[in-house]
Amino acid sequence: MLHMETDLILEATELWRQRPGDPGELPGVATREYLREGFPVTEVRVLNQTGAEAVGKPVGTYLTVETDRVGRAGDYPKRAAEAVAGELRGLLPKDGDGSALVVGLGNRAITPDAVGPWAVDHTVVTRHLVDRLPETFGDFRPVAAVATGVLGATGVESGELVKALCQRLRPTVVVAIDALAARSARRLCSTIQLADTGIVPGSGVGNARYALTREELGVPVLAVGVPTVVRAATLAADLGADEDQRETLGSLLVTPKDIDALAAELAQIIGYGVTMALQEGITPEDVEYLLR
Amino acid sequence: MLHMETDLILEATELWRQRPGDPGELPGVATREYLREGFPVTEVRVLNQTGAEAVGKPVGTYLTVETDRVGRAGDYPKRAAEAVAGELRGLLPKDGDGSALVVGLGNRAITPDAVGPWAVDHTVVTRHLVDRLPETFGDFRPVAAVATGVLGATGVESGELVKALCQRLRPTVVVAIDALAARSARRLCSTIQLADTGIVPGSGVGNARYALTREELGVPVLAVGVPTVVRAATLAADLGADEDQRETLGSLLVTPKDIDALAAELAQIIGYGVTMALQEGITPEDVEYLLR
Amino acid sequence: MLHMETDLILEATELWRQRPGDPGELPGVATREYLREGFPVTEVRVLNQTGAEAVGKPVGTYLTVETDRVGRAGDYPKRAAEAVAGELRGLLPKDGDGSALVVGLGNRAITPDAVGPWAVDHTVVTRHLVDRLPETFGDFRPVAAVATGVLGATGVESGELVKALCQRLRPTVVVAIDALAARSARRLCSTIQLADTGIVPGSGVGNARYALTREELGVPVLAVGVPTVVRAATLAADLGADEDQRETLGSLLVTPKDIDALAAELAQIIGYGVTMALQEGITPEDVEYLLR
């Protein structure tokens, strides 16, 4: 199903609208647009099972921040982090300032898959400080953060590791950061998608046992994702390639030429944004200082 | 107590022998020496509490492989890995081929502390393959491996993470790899110490809750360590420095100039050695192939 | 001209043969095929200006070693290095054992462009040893090696830097290693192309002043290249995309998913192969030892 070949809610809704015939209004889905720190934001709420089937995504709220770098001023990364923080804060459980577990999914050794682990490197962890240095960190939310590594290098599913940690750390929310696949080159490395639906690592596989979802982990799971690749076979399909042509493209990926620099910048934006969402009232400069 | 300023059993026994007066025979400790793959090995068994107090180390068996690189031939790394494998195999639980969890302790971002995580990169993991590809991996021991990261970067104690994983994965043995501190520059990066006593990360702190020991984790814990640093204050004390002089040396470390290359080589030797100890009958070439 | 959108001589000759109508025999070009260390090798000689125009490549000898990893045995990297060495040796100037300058072109910070600099890391340099340690290195060819970096990071064209070094070091041959662009995904990371024609970095630009050629540098220049990318616009053009569609693909690249690991392996094969071609009678194990 081509419908499934995007991790982006905006592309999923576009696909629905491009269906042959008169698609009419997208059922079970509510959309609105606004600006945050000058960046366009689209909120898509998948309201019920009808909507979920139409767009091929679970029920929940999806926020897409468009952080296109073109024309960006010198303070772009900080403003983008502020926008991520502002949007993410809206998805956090309302019952306050409980502890959080931040999870970086993906493979450090494959650049377009490294955004998750790299973002963890830019996240301020405080769980070990809140008790020990209460005069300084007493007002901070306890935050732990791990990059789970990949199955081939650890022998442990990301979902298993996170479940084991949740059972021990008992966080009140999990924030999972991952690289995503898009259908169209246009959005690569230029949007950040937030959702309150959790995440299924390596989702094609559909291995629900290891999903990072509220059902599986017992706490709300927020997902933060960035599209860094288009599968070459998807691109080819869009250009009308037949099955044979698509097959020869196997596991090839389409990425921007400067993916190493773009992924590093996005990881920093997300790490800062997640930190500012979790810790009320701190600035990008504070994050910079705390990470030094 | 100067006695405690070494992680090496061989230095601890030397310190006892250098005590003023006639120290006599070291009580409660049995020592023997032999060669393995041409490398000198010293087995020190701390037999009882008397011995443990004399050397300041827990009861257990300690094997020190001297892998000094001087005069080494071209196949040195492979032979050293064979020696590590041979010695480590002797410490494994006898009841066979149950699953293992390999743990790399330490900080990737501090070179002399990175041997543990780097060794994990050279360890073959099979836990996820034994069930899925039984025709190829059915005879392999299921091995999982993680680098735990450091408290300041994760907010989670290494010992907590390993305990959480043990509760989930139920391994029959844990192998924990760590960089060690020596008292004398002579042994830096030229010996590998194996022990069946477990390990207490950042041991000075003495935070027993987070020890990687049989008592804490419920399974035997083998420790693999390499001395990569002498604390500058220890070196100064040995040279007769007074307390003021030692204090100015604070957290300075003494390392070989080529520590980056030495630590990388040792990490490979240990990763290969651990893999060959856990998987009966495979060669360094097999490990190279499986890691590719 | 689509004809120009490949750096591979084999693809250039295929393009000629696929022209509409009966193309007949490719004029001014001689081709033969054989095996080296079990790998298929194709020698293409562009004999004259007619041939050069037909294939869009300069007159010279091009050797393509197909090192496809499928079904490769454990000693694949060493055998591939032997094959590169054997073929490259045939392109070296016959007048003997003069000094060589090895040049790694490309950008370390962009994985698919990093093969050149990484290969330099696996090349044994001897220029500084031949005089100082004549008893050990007296029979070695003096070899220097540099990674030139990229214009945006140095402000110096690769060709300028190499020219400055040639004027000072006076090598008898330059070996330039670079990542290449292919038209078809099939050859990515699975062939190595050697040529005696020199190389024009960032060749699209056609900035002949900075070419690494015999004309410019005054010594023979051998080129060693590996295709690591297909430009997304080229792929799209092959699939019949119109100009608008191609334009949206801008500077996107198509690479294998595991490009980081593949590029690292190819860099090692090339570094070893170049070293063995330049230093008569040394083995992969010798190279490993000398690089340690």
Next chain:
Amino acid sequence: MLHMETDLILEATELWRQRPGDPGELPGVATREYLREGFPVTEVRVLNQTGAEAVGKPVGTYLTVETDRVGRAGDYPKRAAEAVAGELRGLLPKDGDGSALVVGLGNRAITPDAVGPWAVDHTVVTRHLVDRLPETFGDFRPVAAVATGVLGATGVESGELVKALCQRLRPTVVVAIDALAARSARRLCSTIQLADTGIVPGSGVGNARYALTREELGVPVLAVGVPTVVRAATLAADLGADEDQRETLGSLLVTPKDIDALAAELAQIIGYGVTMALQEGITPEDVEYLLR
């Protein structure tokens, strides 16, 4: 000669003053102290050959900026870069805005030796832009920058490479950045030394052919250095160790535990500082933007 075992002018003058007997006034040397951006600066001018012999350093001006991180505020790196820029500007040739060549000396693969190459990564290069984008960069000084690599990895002395580049690029000034050795742990990673005397890489060797000096290169050479190590043998000598004890310490180095992070921060401070010294009127934020 112990006198020689420091690269720091401040330590050299201290050594002179600590000589037994009444040393009196240091002859041929003028010193003054002041603040720059809140950091203490010491200017030492070695006025003549008498002064040069007394301190064991060439005639010239040495500026030491003390950037101790203790008590530093959040904007410490930027202020330190401003201080470096301000002091370095005073050492630049007065005849204006000619082109500059920035050189990073040292070994990327040995952390305490990597400050030079890493600083080059934080230096804005403009040589290739001044002509091509005159509307934007027409007022910029043309700056090129290279990390020379190390002899064992290139076969080319740093001094040879710089000389070859100077002959081609004809800069009006060379700025050479290097890691230094101190005698005392106190100054490690907490001072930056600027001088107009040039630099002799691996200076112990005294290989004057390859010096980076005005005599050798034909243009003024400014040196920027940071002490990152104390040789363990130097430390031991200071503590009264005999020759045997010092010998066992061989090539061991004493470094701060967090040398990786400190060296990275200093490299950024220096790269920014050099850029701001060379390009009148640009801010740290501009540098950040231009490097992105």
